[in-house]
Amino acid sequence: MKKILSCSLLSAAMLTFASAHAVTKNITVTASIDPTVDITLAxxxxxxxxxxxxxxxxSGLGTVSKDVKLWSNSTTADLNVALASSPELSASTTTTTIPLTVTLNGTALSTTKSTLSYATYFPNGITNGSITIPLAISQTTKGVVSTAGEYSGTVSLILSQATSS
Incomplete structure (x- = not known):
């Protein structure tokens, strides 16, 4: 009897292990970190x-505007902002390009850096970020685009901490 009970328990244990399935899923997590500055929506x-x-x-392309905030870990340093390249829209089906203008708080950005004064943009310190400012992207020369297509392009903003205030 003891032998039958042992065999039964062993069989039950084996069935339990045999029917237990496990799935392993790996998730890659990424983060782009600059501990000195950032730009986010407001x-x-x-x-x-x-x-x-x-x-x-x-009339052409409408301007897109987003309210943003700047972030800094310095309580004194100004910020520099520039474009990595002159932005434009293009389509794979045409040679037509549409130059874009990017403004931050009403100031047109270019590939030459502009300095943003700490005192102006962070009047209340860095805890809650800068004041809320508009980031706008618009068609440089307003007007009709005569060539149809799916246009796209990249606006690359470069935000950095100034080395001197």
């Missing part, structure tokens, strides 16, 4: 990867 969320510009027949 509510602190990340800037969108894609922004759609609306085309209005007869």
């Amino acid at each position: 509510d602190g969320t990340v800037l969108p990867d894609t922004i759609a510009m609306q085309y209005v027949v007869g």
Whole structure:
């Protein structure tokens, strides 16, 4: 009897192990970290990867504007902002390009750095980020685009801490 009970328990244990399945899932987590500066939407969320510009027949592309905040770990250093390259929209089906203008707080950005004064943009310190400012992207020369297509381009902002105030 003892032998039958032992065999039964052993069989039950083997069935339990044999029917137990496990799945392992690996998730890659990434983060782009600059401990000195950042730019986010005004509510602190990340800037969108894609922004759609609306085309209005007869007048061209509408301006897209997002309220943003700047972030810094320095309580005295000014910030520098520039574009990595001159932004434009292009389509794979045409040679037509549409130059874009990018402004931050009303100041047109270029590949030459602009200095943002700490005192102006961080009047209340760094804890809650800068004042809320508009980041706008618009068609440089407003007007009709006569060639149809799916246009896209990249606006690359470079934000850095100034080495001197």
